[in-house]
Amino acid sequence: MCPPRPRTTTAFGALAQATVVVLLAALGFLGVGAGPAAAADGSWAVRTASNDFGSGRQNYSYTLDPGGQLKDGIVIVNDGTTPLHLAVYAADAFTAEGGRLDLVTKDTKSTKVGAWVHTDRPDVTVRPGESVEVPFTVALPDNAAPGEYMGGIVTSLTQAGEADRWRGIRIRLRVGGELKPRLSVEDLYVRYSGTPNPFGKGDATVSYTIHNTGNAILTARQAVSISGPFEGLGVHAGRIDDSPQLLPGDTWKVSVPVRGVAPALRLTGTVTLIPLLTDAAGSVAPLAVVETATHAWTIPWALLLLLVVLCGLVVAGLTFRRRRRQAKLREDARVQAM
Numbered sequence: 001m002c003p004p005r006p007r008t009t010t011a012f013g014a015l016a017q018a019t020v021v022v023l024l025a026a027l028g029f030l031g032v033g034a035g036p037a038a039a040a041d042g043s044w045a046v047r048t049a050s051n052d053f054g055s056g057r058q059n060y061s062y063t064l065d066p067g068g069q070l071k072d073g074i075v076i077v078n079d080g081t082t083p084l085h086l087a088v089y090a091a092d093a094f095t096a097e098g099g100r101l102d103l104v105t106k107d108t109k110s111t112k113v114g115a116w117v118h119t120d121r122p123d124v125t126v127r128p129g130e131s132v133e134v135p136f137t138v139a140l141p142d143n144a145a146p147g148e149y150m151g152g153i154v155t156s157l158t159q160a161g162e163a164d165r166w167r168g169i170r171i172r173l174r175v176g177g178e179l180k181p182r183l184s185v186e187d188l189y190v191r192y193s194g195t196p197n198p199f200g201k202g203d204a205t206v207s208y209t210i211h212n213t214g215n216a217i218l219t220a221r222q223a224v225s226i227s228g229p230f231e232g233l234g235v236h237a238g239r240i241d242d243s244p245q246l247l248p249g250d251t252w253k254v255s256v257p258v259r260g261v262a263p264a265l266r267l268t269g270t271v272t273l274i275p276l277l278t279d280a281a282g283s284v285a286p287l288a289v290v291e292t293a294t295h296a297w298t299i300p301w302a303l304l305l306l307l308v309v310l311c312g313l314v315v316a317g318l319t320f321r322r323r324r325r326q327a328k329l330r331e332d333a334r335v336q337a338m
């Protein structure tokens with residue numbers, strides 16, 4: 001997985017800086033470097049071009065068969081007072097730390113959307129108060145694998161002594177063919193912390209990794225539970241937030257605390273996922289449930305220690321009683337022998 005772009009904003013958020021115009025917060029993949037505050041002459045915005053695909057689109061969304069092509073455009077608006085010279089390029093998306101979707105940097109090689117989308121020019125100069133449309137072409141190779149892909153068109157400003165500042169618009173691409181949405185639970189592990197109370201309950205932590213092993217963009221609805229032998233003493237974790245959108249091949253690590261778990265020697269930790277598939281229109285469809293379980297041995301040390309102590313007391317009592325009885329028998333024998 002590629003490293004996130006240095007000092008950029010959240011991929012699906014809007015960044016407000018005192019001297020930078022905020023770009024249409026509804027768009028995905030809108031970013032600007034979070035370095036020094038930009039001057040008024042470094043402010044710009046981007047929007048989708050108005051054409052046969054529509055006007056006022058929040059992002060780009062296409063369905064295209066392998067080997068197919070289409071043309072679209074991005075409009076760049078200079079809101080500053082001096083000309084802006086911007087690089088224009090396409091990039092692949094990935095799930096970054098924190099669950100946000102981000103775009104790889106320009107010097108990182110893209111292999112999917114970023115490699116299939118080609119701008120008509122690598123850079124553009126926009127005069128103050130004016131706008132320029134930069135056309136681009138989406139051209140799929142004949143062997144493009146079916147499924148869903150995410151990327152973006154990026155406009156980037158580089159100034160001496162500053163980190164790149166950029167603005168982008170998301171591209172969601174569906175390559176024709178069979179869609180196989182699939183999630184799996186991997187590296188499932190249960191850790192029990194125990195309790196000093198022999199008859200009390202402790203806490204457990206269930207850790208696992210959600211892996212998108214299919215070819216569709218999915219979100220996971222999650223539930224976690226722990227049960228004892230014969231599915232008794234069951235405890236459910238509290239509400240767990242849905243995972244972020246996971247691109248095909250992405251993974252997401254999860255750690256869930258479960259309170260009030262009895263140390264029942266052998267615990268069973270169960271993770272249940274409901275994959276959620278969102279189409280281009282925003283409709284969400286729940287898919288077949290995925291359930292994975294693992295086992296963990298828990299030794300109730302406090303209870304065992306108490307049992308050892310009780311057994312020791314019983315043994316000591318019996319030993320004392322036997323010795324006392326033997327002493328009495330010896331004393332009786334001595335008296336009779338006199």
